[in-house]
Structures are given as structure tokens and as C-alpha cells.
Amino acid sequence: MTAPSSSLPALRLKPKANARAIRHGAPWVYDNELVLDRRSKAIPAGSVAVLLDDERNELGLVAVNTASRIVGRILDRDTSAVIDQAWFAARLRRALDMRERLYDAPFYRLVHAEADGLPGVVIDRFGDIAVVQPNAAWADQRIEELAAALRDVTGVTTVIKNASGRARSLEGLDEESVVLSGTMPSGPVPVPMNGATYMADLEGGQKTGLFFDQRPNHAFAARLSKGARVLDVFSHVGGFSLAALAAGADYALAVDGSDPALALATQGAEATGVAGKFETRKGDAFDVLTKLGDEGAQFDVVICDPPAFAPSKPALEAGLRAYERIARLAAPLVADGGYLGLCSCSHAADLGKFRTSSTRGIGRAGRSGQLIHTGAAGPDHPLLPQLAETGYLKALFYRL
Numbered sequence: 001m002t003a004p005s006s007s008l009p010a011l012r013l014k015p016k017a018n019a020r021a022i023r024h025g026a027p028w029v030y031d032n033e034l035v036l037d038r039r040s041k042a043i044p045a046g047s048v049a050v051l052l053d054d055e056r057n058e059l060g061l062v063a064v065n066t067a068s069r070i071v072g073r074i075l076d077r078d079t080s081a082v083i084d085q086a087w088f089a090a091r092l093r094r095a096l097d098m099r100e101r102l103y104d105a106p107f108y109r110l111v112h113a114e115a116d117g118l119p120g121v122v123i124d125r126f127g128d129i130a131v132v133q134p135n136a137a138w139a140d141q142r143i144e145e146l147a148a149a150l151r152d153v154t155g156v157t158t159v160i161k162n163a164s165g166r167a168r169s170l171e172g173l174d175e176e177s178v179v180l181s182g183t184m185p186s187g188p189v190p191v192p193m194n195g196a197t198y199m200a201d202l203e204g205g206q207k208t209g210l211f212f213d214q215r216p217n218h219a220f221a222a223r224l225s226k227g228a229r230v231l232d233v234f235s236h237v238g239g240f241s242l243a244a245l246a247a248g249a250d251y252a253l254a255v256d257g258s259d260p261a262l263a264l265a266t267q268g269a270e271a272t273g274v275a276g277k278f279e280t281r282k283g284d285a286f287d288v289l290t291k292l293g294d295e296g297a298q299f300d301v302v303i304c305d306p307p308a309f310a311p312s313k314p315a316l317e318a319g320l321r322a323y324e325r326i327a328r329l330a331a332p333l334v335a336d337g338g339y340l341g342l343c344s345c346s347h348a349a350d351l352g353k354f355r356t357s358s359t360r361g362i363g364r365a366g367r368s369g370q371l372i373h374t375g376a377a378g379p380d381h382p383l384l385p386q387l388a389e390t391g392y393l394k395a396l397f398y399r400l
Contacts, residue, residue, distance in 0.1 A: 012052045019053040025386040027114040029072035046137035063138030073119035088149035091117045108380040109212045115384040124208040129158040131208040135167035147180040158182025195246035197271035199264040213377035217395040222247035224339045228300035238265030240303040245274035254280045289329035303341040310346035320357045327361025340398045347392035369398035
């Protein structure tokens with residue numbers, strides 16, 4: 001339990017720091033905005049402190065990690081709040097209420113970090129199983145309280161801590177994933193979504209095992225796919241291809257560099273009842289796109305959903321060139337009047353830059369198109385307006 005603010009350490013903003021941004025909802029305080037003297041630097045990572053402006057007015061409670069560029073993460077505007085299991089439960093109830101209004105089945109992102117008032121915490125729900133990524137030191141230290149609140153509020157019986165990912169390394173955290181309660185499922189977990197059944201590997205899969213964020217974009221692509229031949233590049237466990245087949249596509253080819261992901265996609269096709277229309281091809285996406293072009297292959301719908309090519313600002317220019325190249329290689333594979341979907345999960349590449357690169361790549365392929373739809377993550381991945389990183393996902397759909 002964290003004591004009231006009177007006994008907590010304090011962090012103070014520099015005179016030129018933007019205290020107004022914090023008051024208006026900005027959730028992060030960077031190292032260059034703070035007076036970091038010997039006392040404040042000695043605050044243990046994961047501790048809770050009171051954030052003060054330069055005139056020593058209280059702004060709220062922050063989780064501290066002086067080893068990170070993000071030294072302070074806003075936990076509560078009320079400096080008398082106690083960060084305990086009851087506090088976690090209140091945040092979780094608020095998050096759960098919205099998801100239960102949005103979704104008929106308990107398969108969704110339950111907590112989307114800062115946007116749900118739990119900085120650095122991601123929780124994905126798979127029925128009675130929850131996978132938690134505590135990507136900040138404060139949450140990692142309080143994982144038992146968080147897990148107990150999670151069980152009480154949602155009724156899940158299994159809670160898995162997933163410690164993979166770049167964010168934890170930036171916080172100086174370990175990579176040890178553990179089962180906090182219940183038992184690890186013995187195999188992939190079936191997840192119903194958009195009329196298809198996906199197989200999520202909660203133990204060894206990417207991130208928490210499945211990408212719920214693309215759900216509305218899968219649905220939009222599926223609407224274009226009735227009676228169509230579909231190419232799903234960077235398919236992971238068959239996100240776009242299985243939704244398209246469930247909606248009446250005639251055929252889908254899933255391309256990925258991972259044998260385990262393609263095996264899960266095949267299992268998903270079987271569970272969905274569309275295995276006879278589904279094929280996979282393992283390989284580097286750029287190479288496979290080039291070979292398909294050489295073969296003269298044509299598809300009615302082509303979707304490319306790559307990993308983050310621009311995960312940070314230093315990688316932005318190279319990432320934009322990669323997005324342009326993907327569009328250039330994919331566009332010739334789209335039949336006249338067909339559809340091309342291009343996605344980016346790079347928060348460093350904003351929508352305008354990504355759209356420019358994608359459109360340029362289509363033009364370099366000798367094609368032209370109408371931009372018919374711009375998609376984002378589903379509402380279980382709410383965007384915090386003061387934090388651009390929470391709006392990372394972009395999906396562009398062109399008719400060529």
C-alpha cells in the first residue's frame with residue numbers, strides 16, 4: 001500500500017516546464033522537465049511520488065523511474081489517493097464497463113495503458129484468461145495487487161504475466177513471463193471474431209497472443225471480399241484472410257515469415273470451416289511479393305499489415321521507405337477495380353506521412369487509386385488525445 005501524499009517523496013518541474021500540459025491531461029513527465037537532484041535521483045524505480053510545479057503546487061501522483069526518459073507517469077490527479085488493490089479495482093471496473101457495452105463476448109483489450117488510467121499496463125482478455133503486460137516499473141512491482149483486482153472485477157480464473165517486448169527493456173525490467181494464477185492453457189485458445197475463429201498462443205505467441213486492435217479493419221476488408229481472391233501479407237495467425245473467408249471470399253493466401261504463426265492460421269481456417277479455400281506461404285514478405293509479381297499473380301483484395309517499420313523517430317525515414325516499397329510491390333498484384341489495404345502500427349509515422357508513402361508507392365508501381373477508407377484501432381484501444389502513441393494504428397484502403 002502506498003502512503004498518503006504527505007509522506008511521499010516529491011518531484012518538481014523546472015520553471016520552464018509545461019505544467020499546463022500536465023493539468024490538461026498530459027500523462028508523462030520527461031527527465032528534461034524535472035529538477036533531478038541527488039535526492040530525487042535516489043527515489044527507487046517504481047515508487048510513487050507527488051508531482052509539483054515549479055511553485056510547489058501539487059499536480060498529482062506519479063510513478064517514478066529515473067532510469068527511464070519518462071521519469072514520471074501520472075497515476076492520479078488526487079494526491080490523497082492510495083494506490084492499492086481497491087484503486088486498481090476501480091480503474092478496472094471503469095474499463096470493463098465500456099468493453100461489456102461494446103462486445104458480446106469477453107475477447108478484447110481490457111486495458112490500453114494510459115488511455116485507461118493504468119500507465120504502461122496492457123491487459124488482453126481471452127474469456128476466463130487475462131494476459132497482463134506490466135510495461136512500467138510501478139506496475140511490475142504491484143503485479144500481485146493488480147492480478148487480485150483483475151480476478152475480483154472480471155471473474156477470470158487465469159492471469160498470465162507476459163514480460164516480452166521493447167517497452168519493458170526501456171524500463172530496465174526482466175523478460176520472465178509467469179502464470180500468476182490458474183494454469184497456462186495446454187494449447188492455443190480459440191477466439192471468435194468477425195465470424196472467424198482465431199487461434200491465440202498465449203504462451204509463445206507475439207505480444208499477448210493475438211492482435212485485437214485490427215478487428216474493425218478486418219471487418220472492413222471482409223466486406224470487400226465476398227467472392228474475392230484475397231492475399232494477406234504479414235498475416236500472423238490469419239487476421240485478414242480468415243475474416244475474408246468467413247465473409248464469403250473464394251480463396252485466401254496467407255504469407256508470413258513464421259512457421260508457428262502460419263500453423264495457427266491453418267488451425268484457425270479449420271476451426272472456421274474454410275480450410276479448403278485457404279493456403280499459406282512462408283517467406284520474407286518482400287521476396288514473396290516480388291515472386292508473386294514475377295508469376296503474374298492477381299488478387300481482388302490485397303492486404304499488407306507489417307510490423308512497425310518506424311518504431312522510433314530515428315527509424316522514421318527508413319520506415320517510410322519500407323512502407324513505400326511494400327505499396328510498390330503489392331499494387332501490381334491487385335486486379336483492376338480491386339482493393340489494396342495497407343497498415344502501419346508505427347506511432348512515429350503519423351497518418352499523413354504514412355499516407356504519402358503509401359500513395360507514392362502505388363504511383364511508382366504505375367497504378368492509381370481512390371482512397372476509400374481510413375481505419376484505426378478498435379474502441380477497446382481508446383486513444384488518449386494528449387498522447388499520440390496511443391493512436392498508433394493506421395489502415396488505408398484503396399480501390400485501384
